[in-house]
Amino acid sequence: MKFDGQKLEKLEKKLYSREALDVPETDRSEFKSDKKDDFNLKESWQDSQKSNFDELAMKVSKMARNKHSFVKKIFIASILFFLVAAGVAAFVFFGGVNLVSSKNVDIKILGPLAIGGGQEVSLDINVINSNNTDLKAVSLLVEYPEGTRSTTDLSDELHQQKFTLGTIKSGDSCSQNIQAVFFGEKDTTKELKISLEYRVENSSALFYKEKFHELTISSAPIIITPTYPKEVNSGQNFNFNIEIASNSKDKINDFLVSVDYPFGFVFAGSSLSPSYGDNIWRFSNITPGEKKTISIKGSIIGQDNEERVFKINAGTADENDERRIAVHFSDLMESIMVKKPFIGLNVLIDGQRGNLAVRGGRQVLTEVFIVNNLPTRLFDANVKVSLKGEAFDRLSVSPSNNGFFQSLDNTIFWDKRAVSAFSDMAPGSQEKIYFRLEPLPHNKISSGAKPEIEMVITASGERVLESGSVETVSFSETRKMVLATDLTLISKIVRSIGNIENSGPIPPKADVPTTYTAIWGLINTFNQMSNVEVRATLPPYVKWTGVKSPTGEALSFNRVTNEIVWNVGSVLPNTGLGSSQKEVQFQLEFLPSTSQLGTTVSLLGETTVSGFDKVAGQKIEFKINGLDTGFYNDPSFRQNDDKVVQ
Numbered sequence: 001m002k003f004d005g006q007k008l009e010k011l012e013k014k015l016y017s018r019e020a021l022d023v024p025e026t027d028r029s030e031f032k033s034d035k036k037d038d039f040n041l042k043e044s045w046q047d048s049q050k051s052n053f054d055e056l057a058m059k060v061s062k063m064a065r066n067k068h069s070f071v072k073k074i075f076i077a078s079i080l081f082f083l084v085a086a087g088v089a090a091f092v093f094f095g096g097v098n099l100v101s102s103k104n105v106d107i108k109i110l111g112p113l114a115i116g117g118g119q120e121v122s123l124d125i126n127v128i129n130s131n132n133t134d135l136k137a138v139s140l141l142v143e144y145p146e147g148t149r150s151t152t153d154l155s156d157e158l159h160q161q162k163f164t165l166g167t168i169k170s171g172d173s174c175s176q177n178i179q180a181v182f183f184g185e186k187d188t189t190k191e192l193k194i195s196l197e198y199r200v201e202n203s204s205a206l207f208y209k210e211k212f213h214e215l216t217i218s219s220a221p222i223i224i225t226p227t228y229p230k231e232v233n234s235g236q237n238f239n240f241n242i243e244i245a246s247n248s249k250d251k252i253n254d255f256l257v258s259v260d261y262p263f264g265f266v267f268a269g270s271s272l273s274p275s276y277g278d279n280i281w282r283f284s285n286i287t288p289g290e291k292k293t294i295s296i297k298g299s300i301i302g303q304d305n306e307e308r309v310f311k312i313n314a315g316t317a318d319e320n321d322e323r324r325i326a327v328h329f330s331d332l333m334e335s336i337m338v339k340k341p342f343i344g345l346n347v348l349i350d351g352q353r354g355n356l357a358v359r360g361g362r363q364v365l366t367e368v369f370i371v372n373n374l375p376t377r378l379f380d381a382n383v384k385v386s387l388k389g390e391a392f393d394r395l396s397v398s399p400s401n402n403g404f405f406q407s408l409d410n411t412i413f414w415d416k417r418a419v420s421a422f423s424d425m426a427p428g429s430q431e432k433i434y435f436r437l438e439p440l441p442h443n444k445i446s447s448g449a450k451p452e453i454e455m456v457i458t459a460s461g462e463r464v465l466e467s468g469s470v471e472t473v474s475f476s477e478t479r480k481m482v483l484a485t486d487l488t489l490i491s492k493i494v495r496s497i498g499n500i501e502n503s504g505p506i507p508p509k510a511d512v513p514t515t516y517t518a519i520w521g522l523i524n525t526f527n528q529m530s531n532v533e534v535r536a537t538l539p540p541y542v543k544w545t546g547v548k549s550p551t552g553e554a555l556s557f558n559r560v561t562n563e564i565v566w567n568v569g570s571v572l573p574n575t576g577l578g579s580s581q582k583e584v585q586f587q588l589e590f591l592p593s594t595s596q597l598g599t600t601v602s603l604l605g606e607t608t609v610s611g612f613d614k615v616a617g618q619k620i621e622f623k624i625n626g627l628d629t630g631f632y633n634d635p636s637f638r639q640n641d642d643k644v645v646q
Contacts (some may be wrong), residue, residue, distance in 0.1 A: 100200050104129070104131040105127070105129055105130070105207075105209050107127055107128075107209060109125055109126075109194070109211070110123065110126065111124060113216060114216045115182055115216070116218055117183050117185075117218075117247075118222075118248030118250060118252065119221075119248065120181050121181070121182055124175055125142070125175065125176045126175045127175075127176075128173040129171065132170050133170055133200050134167055134200070136201060137167075137198060138168050139196075139197045140162070140163040140164075140196055140197075141194070141197070142162075142193075142194055143159070143193040143195070145184075147182065147316075147326070147328075148180050148181065150181070151180060181250065183221055183329060184329070186330070189214050189217075190214070190216075191213070192215070193210065193211075194211045195209070196210070222247060223244075224242060224332055225242075225243040226241065228240045228241065228336060230337060231337045231339050232338060232339065233338075233475070234338050234339065234341065235299050235300075235301055235344060235345055235346060235347075235477060236341070237268060237298065239297050240259075240295075240296040240297075241294070241295045242294045242296070243293050245289075246288050249288050252285060252286050252316065254284070254317040255316060256282050256283075256315060256325050257314050258281075258313045258314075259279045259310060260310070260311035260313070261279060261298075262300065262308035264301040264302045264308065266353040267297075268299065268354040268355045269296075269297045269355060269618070272292075273619070274531075276322075276323045278619060282317065300338050304338070304373070305337065307336070308335065308338055310333075310335075311334075312330070312331070313328060320559075321560060342378075343371070343373065343381070343474065343475040344369075344371035344373050345371075346368070346369040347368055347369075347479050349364065349479060354479070355481070356480075357482045357484035358484060360391065360439050360440055360444075360445075360451070360483050361439070363436055363437070366455070367434040368433050369431070370430065370433070371428070372425040372428060372429050372430075373428075376463055376464065377425065377426055378462070378473075380461055381422040381423075382413070382415040382416070382422060382460055383413070383433060383459045385413075385455055385458075386456045387437075387453060387455050388454050389452045389453040390451060390452065391481070391483045392410070392437075392439070396436075396437045396438035397412065397436075399433075401418050402417075402418040402419075403418055419431060422461075439451075439453055440483075442525065442526045445483070451615065452481060452483060453481040454479075454480050455478070456477075457476065457479070458474060458476040459475055460473065460475075461473060482613070482616035483616060484527065485616070486526075487522065487525075487529055487620055488522070488576075489624055490521040490522075491519070492633045493517070493519075493631045494517050494631050494633060494634040495637070497635070498517040499549035500517045500586075502515040506641050507640060508629060509645055510592045510597060510646055511592070512592070513591045515545065515587055515588065515589050516587070516588050516590065516603060517588075518585070518587075518604060518627055519585050520585075521576065522534075522575060522576065522582040523576030523577065523581050524571045524577075525574070526573050527615035528613075528615065529611040530611065530612045532568035533565065533567055533610050534566040534607060534609050535563055535566075535608045535610075536605050536608070537561070537563050538563075538564065539602055541591055541593065542589065542590055543590075544588065544589075545589050547587040549585045550584070554568070564586070568582060568611075593644075597644050598644065600629050600630055600642045600643055601628060602627070602628045605626045606623055606624070606626050607623065607625075607626060609624070629644075
C-alpha cells in the first residue's frame with residue numbers, strides 16, 4: 001500500500017481544528033491474502049480512522065468544557081466570599097458592635113453662644129460613652145482663647161484647665177462645669193478647644209477626642225465715646241476728647257488706652273498726663289460703671305480737604321510689656337477733615353511744633369512761616385506776636401527782619417516795611433520771620449506764679465474778590481513756652497563701693513564672669529515730677545542678676561525686651577539739692593569673650609529718662625550715654641582695669 005503523507009497531514013489539521021471533522025473518502029485498495037480467515041479486518045480503513053479521531057475530539061472538547069466550568073465556579077465563589085466579608089465588616093463598623101470607637105464618644109457643650117465682654121460665663125461639658133466597654137482614666141483639657149480671665153481673680157489669665165473625670169461606664173455620661181470671664185472686642189468670635197483623653201481595659205492604647213466651641217462677644221466691656229470737631233484748619237489747635245465707660249460688672253485691672261495719631265498731628269498736651277510717650281494712658285483699674293475722660297490737645301498740619309484718621313485702642317496690658325495691649329476691648333477709627341486756612345502759619349519753637357518745655361535763662365528761637373494758601377495774590381500782609389506770662393522777660397526779646405518790639409503792649413510787629421515780600425505774595429508763596437527771647441530763671445519768678453510764656457501769632461492781609469472789592473483775611477495760632485524743671489540722671493558703674501558685693505576678676509577675663517554695680521541717681525530742681533521712669537537695654541553678654549538696693553525699689557527686668565526699668569514715680573522739688581538724691585543700685589554680670597580682648601566693653605545701653613512736669617504740664621524726656629566696664633568713679637580703679645584680658 002502506498003503511503004500518502006499529504007492526506008495524513010490534512011487529516012491531522014482537521015483533527016485539531018475547532019470545525020467539525022470532515023474526512024474525505026479515499027480510494028479503497030484490495031487486500032489479498034492466501035489465507036483469508038487469518039485476518040479479521042474491518043471493511044473500510046476510512047471508517048476506522050474516522051471513528052478514532054471523533055472519539056479523541058469529543059474527549060478533548062469535554063475536558064475543555066469541564067475546565068471552563070471549574071474556573072467559573074472558583075470565580076463565583078470568590079465574589080460570594082468578598083460580599084460576605086464586606087457585609088460583616090459593614091455590620092461591625094456601622095452596626096456599633098466594635099469594642100472601642102471615638103465615634104461612639106460624644107462631647108456636648110451646654111451654654112450661651114453669645115456673651116457680653118467682661119461678664120462671667122458658665123458652660124457645662126457633657127461626655128457621653130456609647131461604646132460597649134467602659135472608658136478608663138478619662139481626663140478633660142479645656143484650652144481658652146486669649147483674653148480669658150478667672151472668675152475669682154480677673155488679673156489671673158486663663159490659658160487652659162485640666163479635669164480628671166475617672167471612669168465613664170458603657171452607656172453612661174459625665175458632666176464638667178467651667179466658669180470664666182471672656183474679654184474681647186464687640187462682634188469678635190472666641191473659640192474654646194476641648195480635648196478628651198481616655199484608655200480602655202486590657203489595652204495600653206491612648207484614645208483622643210476633640211471638639212471646638214465658639215462664643216461671640218455681643219458687647220464690649222468698655223464703651224469708648226470720642227468727641228471732636230469734624231473739620232479743623234491746618235496748624236490750628238483743637239481738642240480731641242475720649243470718654244471711657246466701664247460696661248463690665250467686675251473691676252478691670254491694668255487697663256490701657258492708646259491713641260495712634262495721624263501723620264502731621266502735633267501733640268500739645270492732655271488733661272491726664274500720658275503714662276508712656278504722648279499717646280498711652282494706663283489705669284490701675286476701672287470699676288463697674290466708672291467713667292474716665294482724656295482730653296488731648298494738638299494740631300494737624302495737612303493739605304486742604306485731607307482726611308486724617310485717629311485710631312483709639314483700649315484693653316488690658318500685656319504681662320510682659322506694660323506698654324502693649326494684650327486683650328483688645330475696643331478699637332475705633334475716627335477721621336477729621338483738614339481744611340487749609342487762607343493764610344497758613346507754621347510755628348517752630350527750637351525746631352519743634354506745638355508747645356515746648358524750656359529751661360529758664362536759656363535763649364529760645366521761635367520761627368514763624370507765613371504761607372499764602374489763596375488761589376489769588378495776597379497784598380499788604382503783616383504778622384503780630386503778642387507775648388505774656390510770668391516767665392516772660394521783655395528785655396530779652398530780639399526780632400529778626402527789622403521787626404519792631406513794642407514794650408508798651410509786649411508785641412512784635414512785621415509788615416511790608418520790614419519784609420518787602422509782604423506787599424505782594426503770590427499763591428503758594430512762603431515767607432519766614434523769627435525772634436529770640438530768654439525765659440526768666442525760676443528763682444526770678446514770683447512764688448505761686450505759673451512759669452510760662454504765652455504767644456499769640458496773628459497773620460493778616462488783603463485779597464481782591466472777583467467783584468473787585470477788597471476783603472481782609474487773617475489766621476491766628478497760640479503757642480506756649482513752659483518753664484520746665486531741671487531733672488538730671490547720674491549714672492555710674494562701681495565695684496568696691498555701694499551696697500552690693502561683687503565678684504570675679506579685674507581686669508575682666510575672657511570666659512570668666514565678673515559682676516559690677518550700676519548706680520542710678522536722680523536730681524530735680526524746682527517742679528514736682530510724676531510718672532518718672534528710667535529705661536536701659538542690656539547687651540546679650542550681660543546678665544541681670546536680680547540683686548538690687550534698696551530691695552523695695554520698683555526696679556524690674558523685662559526678659560522679653562531685655563530692658564531694665566526703674567518706675568520711680570514722683571520726684572519732689574529740690575531732690576538731690578536740699579535733700580538726698582533718689583537712688584537705686586543693681587548688679588550686672590558680665591561674661592567677656594575673646595573677641596573683646598583689649599577693649600572697654602559696654603555694660604548698659606543708652607538710658608532714657610522720662611517724666612511729667614506737673615507744674616509746667618509738659619512731658620520731659622532725655623537720653624544719656626550708657627555705661628561700660630570703666631568704673632572710674634570707684635577709688636579701687638587702676639589703669640586698664642576696664643579692658644578685657646586673656
